[in-house]
Amino acid sequence: xxxxxKAAKKPVKTEGxxxxxxxxxxxxxxxxxxxxxxxxxxxxSFAKLPPLAGVRLATVAAGVRYQQRTDVLLAxxxxxxxxxxxxxxxxxxxxxxxxxxxxxxxxxxxxxxxxVNSGNANAFTGKAGMDGVREIAAEAATVASCSVExxxxxxxxxxxxxxxxxxxxxxxxxxxxxxxxxxxxxxxxAIMTTDTYPKLATATAMxxxxxxxxxxxxxxxxxxxxxxxxxxxxxxTDASLSAKVLQDCLSAGVGPSFNAITVDSDTSTSDTxxxxxxxxxxxxxxxxxxxxxxxxxxxxxxxxxxxxLALQVVRDGEGAQKLIRIDVTGAENDAAAKRVGLSIxxxxxxxxxxxxxxxxxxxxxxxxxxxxxxxxxxxxxxxxGGHVVAEKGLRAAKYDEATATRAVSGREVEIAVDLGLGxxxxxxxxxxxxxxxxxxxxxxxx
Amino acid sequence: xxxxxKAAKKPVKTEGxxxxxxxxxxxxxxxxxxxxxxxxxxxxSFAKLPPLAGVRLATVAAGVRYQQRTDVLLAxxxxxxxxxxxxxxxxxxxxxxxxxxxxxxxxxxxxxxxxVNSGNANAFTGKAGMDGVREIAAEAATVASCSVExxxxxxxxxxxxxxxxxxxxxxxxxxxxxxxxxxxxxxxxAIMTTDTYPKLATATAMxxxxxxxxxxxxxxxxxxxxxxxxxxxxxxTDASLSAKVLQDCLSAGVGPSFNAITVDSDTSTSDTxxxxxxxxxxxxxxxxxxxxxxxxxxxxxxxxxxxxLALQVVRDGEGAQKLIRIDVTGAENDAAAKRVGLSIxxxxxxxxxxxxxxxxxxxxxxxxxxxxxxxxxxxxxxxxGGHVVAEKGLRAAKYDEATATRAVSGREVEIAVDLGLGxxxxxxxxxxxxxxxxxxxxxxxx
Numbered sequence: 042x043x044x045x046x047k048a049a050k051k052p053v054k055t056e057g058x059x060x061x062x063x064x065x066x067x068x069x070x071x072x073x074x075x076x077x078x079x080x081x082x083x084x085x086s087f088a089k090l091p092p093l094a095g096v097r098l099a100t101v102a103a104g105v106r107y108q109q110r111t112d113v114l115l116a117x118x119x120x121x122x123x124x125x126x127x128x129x130x131x132x133x134x135x136x137x138x139x140x141x142x143x144x145x146x147x148x149x150x151x152x153x154x155x156x157v158n159s160g161n162a163n164a165f166t167g168k169a170g171m172d173g174v175r176e177i178a179a180e181a182a183t184v185a186s187c188s189v190e191x192x193x194x195x196x197x198x199x200x201x202x203x204x205x206x207x208x209x210x211x212x213x214x215x216x217x218x219x220x221x222x223x224x225x226x227x228x229x230x231a232i233m234t235t236d237t238y239p240k241l242a243t244a245t246a247m248x249x250x251x252x253x254x255x256x257x258x259x260x261x262x263x264x265x266x267x268x269x270x271x272x273x274x275x276x277x278t279d280a281s282l283s284a285k286v287l288q289d290c291l292s293a294g295v296g297p298s299f300n301a302i303t304v305d306s307d308t309s310t311s312d313t314x315x316x317x318x319x320x321x322x323x324x325x326x327x328x329x330x331x332x333x334x335x336x337x338x339x340x341x342x343x344x345x346x347x348x349x350l351a352l353q354v355v356r357d358g359e360g361a362q363k364l365i366r367i368d369v370t371g372a373e374n375d376a377a378a379k380r381v382g383l384s385i386x387x388x389x390x391x392x393x394x395x396x397x398x399x400x401x402x403x404x405x406x407x408x409x410x411x412x413x414x415x416x417x418x419x420x421x422x423x424x425x426g427g428h429v430v431a432e433k434g435l436r437a438a439k440y441d442e443a444t445a446t447r448a449v450s451g452r453e454v455e456i457a458v459d460l461g462l463g464x465x466x467x468x469x470x471x472x473x474x475x476x477x478x479x480x481x482x483x484x485x486x487x
Numbered sequence: 488x489x490x491x492x493k494a495a496k497k498p499v500k501t502e503g504x505x506x507x508x509x510x511x512x513x514x515x516x517x518x519x520x521x522x523x524x525x526x527x528x529x530x531x532s533f534a535k536l537p538p539l540a541g542v543r544l545a546t547v548a549a550g551v552r553y554q555q556r557t558d559v560l561l562a563x564x565x566x567x568x569x570x571x572x573x574x575x576x577x578x579x580x581x582x583x584x585x586x587x588x589x590x591x592x593x594x595x596x597x598x599x600x601x602x603v604n605s606g607n608a609n610a611f612t613g614k615a616g617m618d619g620v621r622e623i624a625a626e627a628a629t630v631a632s633c634s635v636e637x638x639x640x641x642x643x644x645x646x647x648x649x650x651x652x653x654x655x656x657x658x659x660x661x662x663x664x665x666x667x668x669x670x671x672x673x674x675x676x677a678i679m680t681t682d683t684y685p686k687l688a689t690a691t692a693m694x695x696x697x698x699x700x701x702x703x704x705x706x707x708x709x710x711x712x713x714x715x716x717x718x719x720x721x722x723x724t725d726a727s728l729s730a731k732v733l734q735d736c737l738s739a740g741v742g743p744s745f746n747a748i749t750v751d752s753d754t755s756t757s758d759t760x761x762x763x764x765x766x767x768x769x770x771x772x773x774x775x776x777x778x779x780x781x782x783x784x785x786x787x788x789x790x791x792x793x794x795x796l797a798l799q800v801v802r803d804g805e806g807a808q809k810l811i812r813i814d815v816t817g818a819e820n821d822a823a824a825k826r827v828g829l830s831i832x833x834x835x836x837x838x839x840x841x842x843x844x845x846x847x848x849x850x851x852x853x854x855x856x857x858x859x860x861x862x863x864x865x866x867x868x869x870x871x872g873g874h875v876v877a878e879k880g881l882r883a884a885k886y887d888e889a890t891a892t893r894a895v896s897g898r899e900v901e902i903a904v905d906l907g908l909g910x911x912x913x914x915x916x917x918x919x920x921x922x923x924x925x926x927x928x929x930x931x932x933x
Contacts, residue, residue: 133856133864165852165864167881200849201882310856389835389920393928403646406611410579410756418579418611435613436647474835475929479922482839 079237082356082364082452082472088241090225090256094279095119095319097220100231103208106160106198111231113209115216116155116275117185122319124152124193125287127295129312135164136171136204137194138311140178148190150284152317154181155193155275156209157232159260163196163204164310173206180210184217195273195313197234197260229258232273235481236260240353246280246342249335251324253280255343259350261309261357274299274314274350280339281320281327289331290340291316298347301379301469303386304358316343355470360477363395364470368457371422372465377414379467384412385456392474395454400445402430409458420461425449427457525683528802528810528898528918534687536671536702540725541565541765543666546677549654552606552644557677559655561662562601562721563631568765570598570639571733573741575758581610582617582650583640584757586624594636596730598763600627601639601721602655603678605706609642609650610756619652626656630663641719641759643680643706675704678719681927682706686799692726692788695781697770699726701789705796707755707803720745720760720796726785727766727773735777736786737762744793747825747915749832750804762789801916806923809841810916814903817868818911823860825913830858831902838920841900846891848876855904866907871895873903 096118100111126145128138156177163170178192185192196204229239240259245252261272282290291314299314320327328335356364367385372378385391388408394401402423409416419434426448429437448454454473542564546557572591574584602623609616624638631638642650675685686705691698707718728736737760745760766773774781802810813831818824831837831854840847848869855862865880872894875883894900900919 129856131853131856132858132860132862133852133867162849165849165877165881167865167879169881200852201877203881310853389924390928393925396925397929399929403608403611406579406646407577407756410575410577412578413576414578416578419613421579431611431647433613435611435615435649474925476922476925478835479839479842479920479925482836483843483845483921 080357080361082361083238084353084356087226087239088243090241090243091254092222093254093256093277093319095122095321096277096317097222098224098228099216099220100224100227101212101216103158103212105158105205105208106202111227112159113212113216114157114228114231115181115213115220116228116277117217117220118153118155118317119319119321120153122152122317123150123282123284123287124315124317125150125284125291126313126315127291129309131310131312133165133310135162135196135311136166136174137163137196138313139171140174141193141195141313141315144190144193148188150287151191152193153187153191154185155195155315155317156181156213157195157273157275158209159232159234160198161196161202161204162198162200162311165201166203169203173204176206177209177213180213184214193315195311197232197273197311200310225256225258229260232258232260234260235359236357238357240350240357242346242349242353244342244346246339248280248323248325248328248339253278253323253325253339255346257346257350259354261354272309272312272354276314276316276343276346278316278318279320279322280318281323281325282318283327283329286328286331286333286336287316287318290336290343293340294344294347297468298344298351299354301467302351302355303383303469303471304355304361352470355472358472359481360475360479361472362475362477363452363454363473365392365395365454365456365472366468366470368455368466368468369460370457370466371420371460371462372467373415373463374465375467376465378460378465379469381409381412381414381416381458381460382467382469384408385458386469386471389474392471395449396473396475398446398450400425400430400442400449402445405456405458406431409460415462416460417462422459422461424457426455526803526807528807529684530799533672533685534689536669536687536689537700538668539700539702539723539765541568541767542723542763543668544670544674545662545666546670546673547658547662549604549658551604551651551654552648557673558605559658559662560603560674560677561627561659561666562674562723563663563666564599564601564763565765565767566599568598568763569596569728569730569733570761570763571596571730571737572759572761573737575755577756577758579611579756581608581642581757582612582620583609583642584759585617586620587639587641587759587761590636590639594634596733597637598639599633599637600631601641601761601763602627602659603641603719603721604655605678605680606644607642607648607650608644608646608757611647612649615649619650622652623655623659626659630660639761641757643678643719643757646756671702671704675706678704678706680706681805682803684803686796686803688792688795688799690788690792692785694726694769694771694774694785699724699769699771699785701792703792703796705800707800718755718758718800722760722762722789722792724762724764725766725768726764727769727771728764729773729775732774732777732779732782733762733764736782736789739786740790740793743914744790744797745800747913748797748801749829749915749917750801750807798916801918804918805927806921806925807918808921808923809898809900809919811838811841811900811902811918812914812916814901814912814914815906816903816912817866817906817908818913819861819909820911821913822911824906824911825915827855827858827860827862827904827906828913828915830854831904832915832917835920838917841895842919842921844892844896846871846876846888846895848891851902851904852877855906861908862906863908868905868907870903872901
């Protein structure tokens with residue numbers, strides 16, 4: 042029974058019945074599995090998300106795989122809620138991903154229910170996997186009094202293990218009954234796998250002079266790579282925006298956030314990012330066009346929130362001890378800059394050097410050289426934390442080993458690469474590659 | 488002074504003068520650097536290479552960077568020797584790589600001298616780096632009585648450190664004077680960096696009924712990725728073949744050998760593979776056309792030797808505990824099969840799972856899915872060591888955890904992926920990703 046991720050939550054007592062109890066400390070693995078400490082890059086405190094009109098949440102320990110922790114989240118949304126999504130580009134996408142893509146088209150962006158489970162990805166589970174999705178959708182539609190087209194789903198955990206969908210269908214009625222506003226922390230807890238902390242963010246934005254709220258949660262700390270959305274992230278707003286507007290905002294926002302992070306260059310079968318707008322409590326007039334000027338602040342705040350969540354994900358990268366920001370400028374175009382940035386961000390040699398406080402700029406030269414984009418040795422300029430380490434085709438004249446070392450020795454490292462060729466620029470983030478990554482991913486499944 | 492690789496040889500006593508003494512045990516790092524044990528995948532014994540007519544070798548401890556070990560190799564070749572080469576595609580290629588590419592064109596494939604140093608890559612060293620190459624070539628041409636166009640060079644080690652070329656020019660006359668047939672083991676020793684053992688291979692081939700010899704050496708145990716030749720490898724034959732024939736044989740042979748291995752997906756600035764043919768002692772008529780039927784056995788033996796050397800390199804992958812062979816079949820075409828194979832081979836999650844004896848086929852599904860090539864979940868078939876673990880869109884009906892685990896628990900692991908779409912096939916090799924890799928690459932430079 043191969044699994045891709047190990048559970049990372051401390052067991053909490055439960056009676057096996059529906060409960061919204063959250064893990065006491067979301068840090069320890071279950072018995073027989075190595076315990077993983079909370080990432081040193083974790084936020085000092087978690088964002089407190091306000092209730093959001095039109096969204097009710099409930100979680101439960103359904104025993105899908107993990108024992109004694111919550112593993113199913115249900116979000117019940119008001120009639121008329123609009124939805125948008127970005128999904129993995131994997132050719133072996135999970136059944137829930139295939140379902141959501143289809144339903145977004147079928148239901149014309151209408152959403153009423155989101156069901157998320159952790160512990161089992163329902164990926165590579167054949168016809169039975171899709172049957173399970175259908176059973177869950179049918180039951181959710183019945184208990185929530187909506188169409189199956191309005192039910193969305195996401196699963197994360199083991200690949201290739203049959204999903205015990207009956208354990209999920211069995212709890213849906215209770216979840217709908219118990220759904221309440223404000224359970225955001227519990228929601229973020231329930232969707233974790235190897236995460237060492239829950240990921241939450243909130244923002245307020247002004248639309249046409251009226252305040253709207255945006256709340257988001259996310260999970261995922263390994264098998265993270267860009268160009269494929271993220272692991273799982275769900276964002277909700279009480280603004281009144283059409284599905285088309287939402288999709289435009291989400292597609293624009295994902296590029297410099299979830300698609301600009303990488304932990305290990307591996308891409309999940311299950312990556313899902315969805316944005317829901319309930320329109321409840323919004324005092325602004327409904328907005329149906331993506332180019333509406335009144336969206337400016339909303340887009341900005343949404344972008345910020347997506348980046349916040351994406352950085353929380355990379356800060357929880359498996360084994361991460363350092364957050365690394367890479368700015369590439371002077372490329373032929375932005376896409377080229379991003380490819381160079383990701384070549385650096387995904388280089389095991391760069392990532393291990395930084396783990397070892399080693400200002401090894403030669404490896405950055407190597408990663409630039411292998412990216413396949415235009416580069417000119419003599420125009421290249423590389424800085425660590427603002428200190429120029431290489432330029433004009435060789436080590437910088439004012440290179441200082443102590444300064445360079447200091448720049449890579451803290452919790453946050455900034456690498457800047459100017460290719461000196463054009464105006465293309467891009468910023469990406471990654472984490473270092475440490476023994477912790479090997480520990481988490483290389484120990485035998487218990 | 489960033490460096491990309493740490494020295495990996497045990498100090499041996501030397502007086503600082505020219506010597507062909509080899510390291511007693513090529514296993515320990517210098518003082519202040521972590522010691523790296525010989526790879527458990529190392530060959531039980533090293534190939535004994537016979538003398539090769541028209542090639543004389545000499546090595547010396549020139550103190551380029553390492554102390555008390557040999558670090559410069561000179562190969563002196565008979566007049567009329569023909570040469571071919573394959574080099575890194577890095578955009579930040581080293582000065583010696585730029586030199587060799589140019590000289591192969593300028594000298595029309597004529598070669599007399601090869602100079603190789605370890606400890607300094609002479610990469611990202613600006614104008615001074617190319618000046619150093621020119622000084623070494625000029626001195627080599629003088630002492631070997633040939634044209635500078637016939638001098639080839641390769642450097643491996645630190646990136647960005649000025650090459651003390653005077654230390655190399657100072658020893659060339661002695662090296663030429665002391666060059667002797669049969670010093671192959673010493674030659675392989677002198678070019679090592681983080682290698683834990685020297686890499687040697689020999690073969691005999693028949694051309695038109697006459698025996699010819701092929702001898703090769705290689706180095707490189709990290710910063711290894713395909714599509715860019717390898718780190719350094721030099722192959723010599725006494726056959727009488729034109730430069731054009733050699734280039735054709737080499738370009739054909741590199742695909743399924745050095746271009747089919749990956750350790751960490753990182754690509755050196757210095758990758759160089761050269762093939763020299765002295766024509767001395769060859770009793771067969773000179774061959775000048777690449778499509779000559781009499782080349783069949785030579786090509787086959789050369790291919791085998793290149794694969795042998797490439798596998799020696801990947802078996803010495805930094806931290807490697809297991810050799811992993813990945814066969815992809817049923818792809819749309821061979822190139823697609825290779826990309827899928829490399830996606831699996833470069834996946835940190837696949838490599839760490841195998842390091843942990845974890846038959847985690849779900850991660851192979853993931854790696855197939857992210858490769859960007861056509862794949863159909865329901866046609867995909869995955870085997871570990873011949874045991875089918877997944878097919879028809881889900882875990883194989885006869886999947887057996889103990890059998891699958893056994894298949895990934897030995898020193899050699901075989902993964903087979905049938906995409907079920909076409910006739911494209913490819914085989915690639917990699918090693919597992921272990922704590923050893925982090926130790927070697929993540930410890931602070933001493």
